[in-house]
Amino acid sequence: MRSLSFSTKRGSEIETVFDDLAALRIAVFRDYPYLYEGTIAYEKEYLKTYAQSERSFLFAVYEGPQMVGATTCIPLRDETADVRQPFETAGFETDAVFYFGESILLPAFRGQGLGHRFFDEREAHARSFGTYKTACFCSVERDENHPAKPPGYRPNDEFWTKRGYHKEPSLRSYMEWPDPGETVSTPKPMVYWVRSLQP
Secondary structure: OOOEEEEEEEEEHHHHHHHHHHHHHHHHHHHOOOOOOOOOOHHHHHHHHOOOOOOOOOEEEEEEEEEEEEEEEEHHHHHHHHHHHHHHHOOOHHEEEEEEEEEEEEEOOOOOOOOHHHHHHHHHHHHHHOOEEEEEEEEEEEOOOOOOOOOOOOOOOOHHHHHHOEEEEEEEEEEEEEEOOOOEEEEEEEEEEEEEEOO
């Protein structure tokens, strides 16, 4: 394993690493299946949601001064309306749900157990308050025959299932962003995964 260091930030502290986190999100999410054509300005605006939440959390991985991995989480009630809406429609107690944001690593740092560490850190943070019953996150759904799908691509479904998460059919939404090479945002179907945070 490479020589790595770790950092945690909460609430408004997250704003101090906006530039690094935004650049990492753009680099990782450009790949399939997200195929996201992002900008630093848009990312920093999006990340303000996390800086404005007292209970938000960031766990970051560094090699030297470079952020090479990161994961975030936030109470669902503090998330944007488009993320809250599927849970509200399905009748979830939104004040008891913790939303897990990105879980991103540069390719050279994958396969070292950091994906599990990301979930461990977020789940521990959510449980530390003693009031949250459910953890959730969402993933994009792409057509099985999407032209940008790389040969041998394996989704993370098996990993997420082993972590105790399952797809919740009642929770679906659409989020918009431009694909690489495009200038216009188009809606992408998102499916939500959930698990209980209780013993």
